[in-house]
Amino acid sequence: MTTVWAGLATGAIYSLVAIGYNVVLLASGTFNFAHAQLLMVGTFLAYAGAVTFGLPVVPTVLLAAVGVAVIALVEERVAIRPLLGRADRHGTLITTVGAATILDGLAAAIWGRQPLTVPSVLPDEPLTLLGGTLRPVDLALIGLTLVVGVGLHLWSRHTLTGLASLASAEDRDAASARGINVRLLGVGAFAVAGAIAGAFGLLVGARTYAVFDLGHSLALFGFVAIAIGGSGSQLGGLIGGFATGLVYAFAARYIGAAYPQLVVFGVFLLILFLRPRGLFGTALERRV
Amino acid sequence: MNALIHRFRPLGALLLLVLLLIAPGAGLVNGYWSRTIMLIAILSLLVSGLNVVLGYAGELAMGQVALYAVGAYVAGYLGVAFGVTNVLVALAAATLAAVVVGLITGIPGLRLGGWSLAMVTFFLVTLVPNLVDIFADFTGGTLGMGTAVPTLFGMEIVGDRLYWLIILVVVGWFAVARNLLLSRHGNMFLVLRQSPILASVLGVSVYRLRLLVYVVGAIPAALAGALFSMLDGFIAPDTFTFALALSVLAASVVGGATSVYGAIAGAVVMQLGQQTFTQFQTWQLVIYGAFLLIAGIAFNRGLAGLAQDGLAAARRRGWLPTLPPASAAAAPVDDEPAARLEPLRGVLLRTEGLSKSFGGNRALDDVSIEARPGEVTALIGPNGSGKTTLLNLICGLYQPSGGRLFLGDEQIGGQPPYRIARHGVARTFQTPLIPKNMTTLAFVATGRYVTHKVGILPAILRLPKFRRGYAADDEQAMALLRLVGIGDVAGRQVDALALGTRRLVEVARSLASGARVFCFDEVGSGLDASDIAVLEQAIGMIREAGGTVILVEHNFPLVLKLADRIHVLSQGRLLASGTPAQIQADRRVLAEYTGAADGGDDGAAESVTDLEASEGPAVPKGAK
Structure with missing residues (x-):
């Protein structure tokens, strides 16, 4: 059961990445490769708030949330918006990787290449729950991720803004013609995704360390979560993230320390091959 | 771009290669270099x-x-x-x-x-x-x-x-x-x-x-x-490392990904940059990222693109000899427009109760039509009536929710689009799909890629088979461009053409494969009077040659002039079928187009022809 808890806690991080991908994908139809890097920056800002400036928890979370939201907005302005409306749809494939690489490089230049320990905000005394042990901070991570994921799912299905976002992801022009401010939605999605990523920086950092190349593995496993859950499905991404974390934890525990990545990769290839739309995704037909 | 590389002097390249090979032996470069x-x-x-x-x-x-x-x-x-x-x-x-x-x-x-x-x-x-x-x-x-x-x-x-x-x-x-x-x-x-x-x-x-x-x-x-x-x-x-992966990506976009030799330019920049600047290690990732960002947004053709632009500019100013017009060698010299097409093996296309639902929305409901070889079959109807949906079903871009689709005796409904295309179904698009970095002639020739295939190995080794195939492709494409009256744009970049010309290019492209069924999706909209006349002629020739033509069109006079048979769609259902005269006299069609009550004859309109304006701006004035 301890393995299950470890898997769920790691999986929560992957779910967070998947949620961030989906928020932007649903509102603007763009896949923001750099979202995992936003989470990485969140852990560094949390470190800066908690350690460098010695701030209490709430200001630290606010600092990270606002800081990452601003970075996300800058990214949208620089790497996404100039390409909107271009016929060539491959542009963001390059520019979001570019943005991610710049964030990696800046983090390495500012905070160095060694991992930094982000302090845990909750007591470090392990809890025993359902026959397994876990740290309180991990439990908080799992719980809050669930709340955010389910909340966003309900929001996108039951509020006017959420539905508008679904509509504009489906067809930007049609949504725009219906009076939806497509651009504002897209920008807002970046801000929201960034703020969520920043706010979780403290909890994520407490589990992983703050390190400049954290984004690489998070991007991959977050994408595996999307592949399992089906792109654009918040609930699917949430479940996919936890599933990925569990696969990882069990492979590490029972096969060997060098294997979990390989096992996840195998699962990833199988999913893409057998269910390319994901387990929860619906088949979309292309339009002419 | 192709022209430039085609003209790449083989001799110069050989000299450069020899120089490069003897450089270390001749003491031109030291061990480091x-x-x-x-x-x-x-x-x-x-x-x-x-x-x-x-x-x-x-x-x-x-x-x-x-x-x-x-x-x-x-x-x-x-x-x-x-x-x-x-x-x-x-x-x-x-x-x-x-x-x-x-x-x-x-x-x-x-x-x-x-x-x-x-x-x-x-x-x-x-x-x-x-x-x-x-x-x-x-x-x-x-x-x-x-x-x-x-x-x-x-x-x-x-x-x-x-x-x-x-x-x-x-x-x-x-x-x-x-x-x-x-x-x-x-x-x-x-x-x-x-x-x-x-x-x-x-x-x-x-x-x-x-x-x-x-x-x-x-x-x-x-x-x-x-x-x-x-x-x-x-x-x-x-x-x-992943950093190396990023440097490869950065080199690719810096050199220009859509070019053959841009890779060398990109590799030179990256390798020398890494070796020369001691600061490179610290800022490596930021530099790669910046390259990707800038290249992705501002100059996505890279150094190769800049070089091509520079050469083109130098030619315009007469600093360099100009190129002979692209593929002039392949084009036959006579300026007579080709008068007729080779016979086409047209075939009967038939739908049986074809239906398509998107979620709860029934876009096409139980539609049965027939399109015969040597005839023009027109699909008309208001916007949203299901014309393009029907065309997409015929071409396999949509999977039917019900019903069957026959080409001759063969049921082809539900097959993927490339298979249906290989059966000989060609189509054009409402918004012409036009690639970049290609001449018009080369684009029309892509229509023959599958039907007149030249393998990869002959292409790589430039075997005689490849040269023959290439020449035949160019000749045929040129003839087709002449046929639709735009032979003069053969050497121009296809994405630089105006909308009307693009539509004609698409018609030529669809003919290049020697297809049996031609689906033209609003091929006349946006064309001026002279283009329409050329189009009429071209469609007429396809009919003469025995091809099966399916025409989706808003331009009612054009439809009346061209069509042998008209199917009227309304809200996903087949409203009426018949000859142009029958359709013109049909009260239900009239009602659909005017919004008048069924059979009502209070209207000022005597026939549908007078009401073309109700279709809005799709009808060019000159076409009347």
């Missing part, structure tokens, strides 16, 4: 492989570094474990390994395209250290492995000989890449990049073509790895 040249050559192999995938097929593959590792370890292991040090065997084994890894990752990774291939290949890069660790018995683990001295026919390949080997392999690859990319295959890759839908209605299986391109792009990376293991004599996992 000869090593730098070898590293640039190896990096340009990696970049060139990525260019094939990214620049031509539009897929992002970040796994070049993983394939680089595969090539290095395969070559290294062969030498150490089996004493096989022959460089040719090592290079062949690396190629084979690249194909295997390419298939394993490409088959799942390309199912969806877009980001999934990027992520699968990115994953592959991060797996390299794990795999090296797991197979430590073969790879030497994190400590690395020393490799055996490479040989060829008993000679040790070291020093200058290794230099020659590396240069020759790289030159050989670029020759292969050039011949492949500057052929119909390369043109089809560009079509695929621009529009997978267009590629599939041209009869190409998008998935298989993507897989082919991806596997081809994997080969030079593995070759580079094998050469690198010979150069360094030592392989360790810390060579194959």
